[in-house]
Amino acid sequence: MYLRWLCAQDPWNEDEYREMNHFLPDINNDGSYNDLYKQNMLKLSNFGMLKFDNDTMVQPVESEWFGFYAPGQDQVILPLEQTQLYLNDTIGLQKLDTAGRLQKLSVVGDHLQISNEEFTELVVPYLNVTTS
Numbered sequence: 351m352y353l354r355w356l357c358a359q360d361p362w363n364e365d366e367y368r369e370m371n372h373f374l375p376d377i378n379n380d381g382s383y384n385d386l387y388k389q390n391m392l393k394l395s396n397f398g399m400l401k402f403d404n405d406t407m408v409q410p411v412e413s414e415w416f417g418f419y420a421p422g423q424d425q426v427i428l429p430l431e432q433t434q435l436y437l438n439d440t441i442g443l444q445k446l447d448t449a450g451r452l453q454k455l456s457v458v459g460d461h462l463q464i465s466n467e468e469f470t471e472l473v474v475p476y477l478n479v480t481t482s
Contacts, residue, residue, distance in 0.1 A: 364421065378441060391442035398453040398476045400464075407461040415454050416443060 374380070391397065401414040408414055416430040430436050436444050446452040455472045457464050464472075 378435060380435070380440070383440075388440065388442040392445060394446070394451065396451050396453055396476050397443070397446050398455050398473065400473065401454070401456040402461055402463065403456055403458050405461045
């Protein structure tokens with residue numbers, strides 16, 4: 351089944367990705383621009399990005415931290431800080447980063463495989479909840 355609202359980003363055909371994907375380009379302000387998305391991101395006290403180092407589902411794994419292939423190829427991966435999303439501060443990631451409010455978290459494991467202990471250590475502190 352082809353999911354038009356959530357198809358993967360394609361480094362070989364960015365225009366088709368923007369046309370066919372009904373979610374990611376919109377929420378990332380890639381194509382059309384909605385300042386409300388950026389303003390809402392900037393309201394966060396912290397934005398934690400959790401990367402699964404051995405992820406076999408998300409490719410490239412660096413995209414879990416908003417990194418991606420350099421345009422037109424699938425070998426060189428740009429870290430977040432070298433992407434247009436960051437450099438243009440399209441959704442506020444650069445501003446969050448500069449303010450120390452962008453957190454890169456990682457666990458060794460496959461897609462969404464995180465132990466309760468790792469979740470408690472890495473994620474819970476950013477949820478602003480009390481655990482027993």
